[in-house]
Every structure is written in C-alpha cells, then in structure tokens.
Amino acid sequence: MTVNETTVADTKPIIELHNVGKLYGNVRALGEVDLAVKPGQVTCVLGDNGAGKSTLIKIISGLHQHTQGEYRVDGEPVRFSTPREALDMGIATVYQDLAVVPLMPVWRNFFLGSELTRGLWPLRRLDIEKMKKIVDEELCAMGIELDDLEQPIGTLSGGQRQSVAIARAVYFGARVLILDEPTAALGVKQSGVVLKYIAAARDKGLGVIFITHNPHHAYMVGDHFAVLRLGAMELSADRRQVSLEELTNHMAGGGELAALKHELAQVRGVDVEELPEEADLSL
Incomplete structure (x- = not known):
C-alpha cells in the first residue's frame, strides 16, 4: 500500500450510503446499496443499462429521495429535497449534456447563473475582466489550455467541454464531483483528456464518483469499484482487490x-x- 493509499484509507468519507434503496411504487429500482466516497479518491460506479446507476446519481445529487436505508454527509444523516441542497454541501453533478449554452463564450458558460458584477444599482454591470481572469487561472490550474476564452463553448471538443465543466465545479466549491458517463460519446483521444482531468480533480482532494459502463476507462483512474446489477450491488472492491479482467467479467x-x-x-x-x-x- 502506497503512502497516498494509506492516507485515503484513514480519511473519513464525505458521503456514505448504508443499505440505500429506492422504490417507484411497487418497482424496486435500487436496493440495499452501500457506498463510501472519500476525498482524494475516484469511486467508479459501473453497470449496464438498467443497472441502477441513474437512480443512484439522482439520490446522491438530491434529485430524488431514497425510500430505505441511510444517506450521510460528513457523518450526518441527510435527505435532500433539491439538487441545490446537495450543491450547498459541496456535492456537484456534471451530466452528460453538461448544461451549457453552445453559442456563449467559454468564460460566460463557466459563470452561467453565478455571474460576477460590479458597481451599484442601477449602474451594476458584469465584471467581465475579472471573470475572464478567474476562468483563465482555474483552467490553467487544472492543466487545461485554451487559445481563446471568447470562443463559443460549442466549438470545443467533447473532451474539452467536459474538462471545463469539471474545472467549473471545482471552482464553485465542489467536494464531491459526480460525473455521469463523461466518456460515453467520446473517441479514444478525447476520453483520455477527460480521464486526465478526473485524475487531476482527485489530486486536488475531491471525492470523485465516476459513472461509466466502460471498465477499461474505470480501471485507468479508479481507486474503488462498485458494480451495480439490476439495482443491487454486484461488486464492491478496492483497486488492489480486483483485476481489470475480473472487473470486466463482473460488469458483463x-x-x-x-x-x-x-x-x-x-x-x-x-x-x-x-x-x-x-x-x-x-x-
């Protein structure tokens, strides 16, 4: 076990799920799931279509409430009513569609809904220079290099857009970053770009939940693996406990x-x- 693995092992989880389940009427979408997300660790949640990944995301992000078990943040039981409540506790979700405005510049999308202003009403206006400076600094801190922050974000590659979304979540105080299939629609090279920034977010001390159906992508950056199957936990193992071949077999x-x-x-x-x-x- 490395020094970093020992440090993470001794760290208290930010998020803990104990026997968490979700019923939609008489239909059980998720049942008795245990999961712990620690700072500085990438927790990969894998599963085929219908495995329960989406339901799990919705519970953790505050979109839906669990109907059984216990959900804890920093050791305290929680039951979020809205995603805003989860975000206020540092739990941010980056969905596959990224919720960006393609024709707006990169810097404007970065601050979308949280724009900085200066001056007093009625002369208050956007503090464009400050926002651009912050965006440039934050992207550089994550190792993201863009030629022009004025270019529409829709002109960036899929991997670059995902990277900007990750940097935005980090800047706005995320402690846990949930990534919903970030590499699903990307080619090999762009997937590599996203995986690189997932590792960068982990190295900044964030707890990352990486939702994917690709065991190869998961194994490249994952520290802990949870495989869901028909709403139940098929596998929960640290990296040293499972090989890529075993992970693939569980996934399949x-x-x-x-x-x-x-x-x-x-x-x-x-x-x-x-x-x-x-x-x-x-x-």
Missing part, C-alpha cells in the same frame, strides 16, 4: 457470459474456447 455478468458461451457453442463457425468462463463472484 459472469452467469450470463457462461450462458452466452454455451449458446454460441451451438453456432457453426464460432470458436468459444477463448471466451471467459463464469466470473468468480466471491470478491
């Missing part, structure tokens, strides 16, 4: 892989000898 569903291998064996011309066997679910 070991039992389903074995069944699929059996079915493919009946198809002429398909070699199933190299396909993985059922995953070891004892972790």
Whole structure:
C-alpha cells in the first residue's frame, strides 16, 4: 500500500450510503446499496443499462429521495429535497449534456447563473475582466489550455467541454464531483483528456464518483469499484482487490457470459474456447 493509499484509507468519507434503496411504487429500482466516497479518491460506479446507476446519481445529487436505508454527509444523516441542497454541501453533478449554452463564450458558460458584477444599482454591470481572469487561472490550474476564452463553448471538443465543466465545479466549491458517463460519446483521444482531468480533480482532494459502463476507462483512474446489477450491488472492491479482467467479467455478468458461451457453442463457425468462463463472484 502506497503512502497516498494509506492516507485515503484513514480519511473519513464525505458521503456514505448504508443499505440505500429506492422504490417507484411497487418497482424496486435500487436496493440495499452501500457506498463510501472519500476525498482524494475516484469511486467508479459501473453497470449496464438498467443497472441502477441513474437512480443512484439522482439520490446522491438530491434529485430524488431514497425510500430505505441511510444517506450521510460528513457523518450526518441527510435527505435532500433539491439538487441545490446537495450543491450547498459541496456535492456537484456534471451530466452528460453538461448544461451549457453552445453559442456563449467559454468564460460566460463557466459563470452561467453565478455571474460576477460590479458597481451599484442601477449602474451594476458584469465584471467581465475579472471573470475572464478567474476562468483563465482555474483552467490553467487544472492543466487545461485554451487559445481563446471568447470562443463559443460549442466549438470545443467533447473532451474539452467536459474538462471545463469539471474545472467549473471545482471552482464553485465542489467536494464531491459526480460525473455521469463523461466518456460515453467520446473517441479514444478525447476520453483520455477527460480521464486526465478526473485524475487531476482527485489530486486536488475531491471525492470523485465516476459513472461509466466502460471498465477499461474505470480501471485507468479508479481507486474503488462498485458494480451495480439490476439495482443491487454486484461488486464492491478496492483497486488492489480486483483485476481489470475480473472487473470486466463482473460488469458483463459472469452467469450470463457462461450462458452466452454455451449458446454460441451451438453456432457453426464460432470458436468459444477463448471466451471467459463464469466470473468468480466471491470478491
């Protein structure tokens, strides 16, 4: 165990979920989930479509309330009514669509809804120079280099837009950063850009929740892995406890892989000898 891993292990979690579940009428979308998010750690939440990832995000971010279990922030039980309440406690969510205005400049999107002003009413006006200076400093601190802060944010690549959104959340006091499938619609190079800034946010001491369906992306930056399956926790393990192959098998569903291998064996011309066997679910 490295010095950094020892420090994180001894750190108290910012967010703790104990047996948290969510019912929509008689439908159980999430059941008995345990999760802890510590500062300086990337917690990767993986799962296929319908696994419960979106429901989990909505509970942590304050969009929905849990119907069972306990949700704690800094050790105190909470039940958020709105995302604003979660944000006030330092829990920020960056959704896949980023909630940006494509035709507005980068600096304006950075401060969207929280613009700085100067002067007294009725002569109050936007403090454009100060906002640009802050944006430039914050992006540079994250290692993000843009040629022109006046360019519309819609002209940036997907990876650059995600990076600006991460830097914005850090500036406005996020302690926990929830990233909803930030690499889902990106190519290999742009995904690498986003993963780089996820690691940078972790190194700044933030607790990062990285929601993804890509185990390879998760394993590049993750410190702890939680795999959801049909609303239940399939796996919860630190990086040293699970390999990429094991994580991939859990993500795919070991039992389903074995069944699929059996079915493919009946198809002429398909070699199933190299396909993985059922995953070891004892972790």
